[in-house]
Amino acid sequence: DADVTQTPRNRITKTGKRIMLECSQTKGHDRMYWYRQDPGLGLQLIYYSFDVKDINKGEISDGYSVSRQAQAKFSLSLESAIPNQTALYFCATSDPYGTSEYEQFFGPGTRLTVL
Amino acid sequence: GENVEQHPSTLSVQEGDSAVIKCTYSDSASNYFPWYKQELGKGPQLIIDIRSNVGEKKDQRIAVTLNKTAKHFSLHITETQPEDSAVYFCAASIGGTYKYIFGTGTRLKVLA
Numbered sequence: 088d089a090d091v092t093q094t095p096r097n098r099i100t101k102t103g104k105r106i107m108l109e110c111s112q113t114k115g116h117d118r119m120y121w122y123r124q125d126p127g128l129g130l131q132l133i134y135y136s137f138d139v140k141d142i143n144k145g146e147i148s149d150g151y152s153v154s155r156q157a158q159a160k161f162s163l164s165l166e167s168a169i170p171n172q173t174a175l176y177f178c179a180t181s182d183p184y185g186t187s188e189y190e191q192f193f194g195p196g197t198r199l200t201v202l
Numbered sequence: 203g204e205n206v207e208q209h210p211s212t213l214s215v216q217e218g219d220s221a222v223i224k225c226t227y228s229d230s231a232s233n234y235f236p237w238y239k240q241e242l243g244k245g246p247q248l249i250i251d252i253r254s255n256v257g258e259k260k261d262q263r264i265a266v267t268l269n270k271t272a273k274h275f276s277l278h279i280t281e282t283q284p285e286d287s288a289v290y291f292c293a294a295s296i297g298g299t300y301k302y303i304f305g306t307g308t309r310l311k312v313l314a
Contacts, residue, residue, distance in 0.1 A: 118300065127306055189300060
């Protein structure tokens with residue numbers, strides 16, 4: 088969905104490096120999510136934010152941190168990347184007051200490789 | 203913890219045939235069950251969903267059925283077309299919240 092953008096789309100980094108993945112949305116949604124996708128494991132929730140002042144851990148938050156800089160921006164950081172964080176990362180948004188209160192709108196993903 | 207199992211992991215069908223993907227969930231408080239389609243190089247996109255107070259929902263060639271007693275729900279695609287080829291994910295809400303637990307995905311291939 089072009090309304091949710093992620094940068095970079097691809098990133099290769101080395102073990103121990105700090106890396107930030109960024110997500111921006113023009114949908115005006117308060118709720119934003121970060122997921123990780125591994126082959127055969129589906130999508131796992133890392134962190135979610137229901138508004139700028141509300142940030143919560145998901146299923147697999149260890150090794151990750153987030154920052155909600157504004158309603159439109161939600162960043163995911165890996166403070167010290169490790170190889171098992173190699174995965175496809177998705178940002179998503181939702182609007183509980185919209186016509187589809189439960190629907191999540193996903194960005195195109197960031198493919199991260201940690202060597 | 204909550205869990206969603208999805209089967210099969212891969213499914214190949216001839217164009218024009220039907221495809222069925224099944225999911226089971228563990229949280230009896232789940233009340234929302236979406237299905238997402240993920241095409242190559244893109245993020246997942248909602249194709250159909252169902253609430254716990256409904257047993258079946260249909261949208262053109264796509265339908266979803268829900269059996270709350272058995273805690274399972276299924277996606278049915280009729281008259282499959284090559285553009286239906288993608289990875290499909292089921293999900294179940296965590297209780298009545300806006301968070302989901304996703305299934306592990308089904309790679310559907312429609313053979314022309």
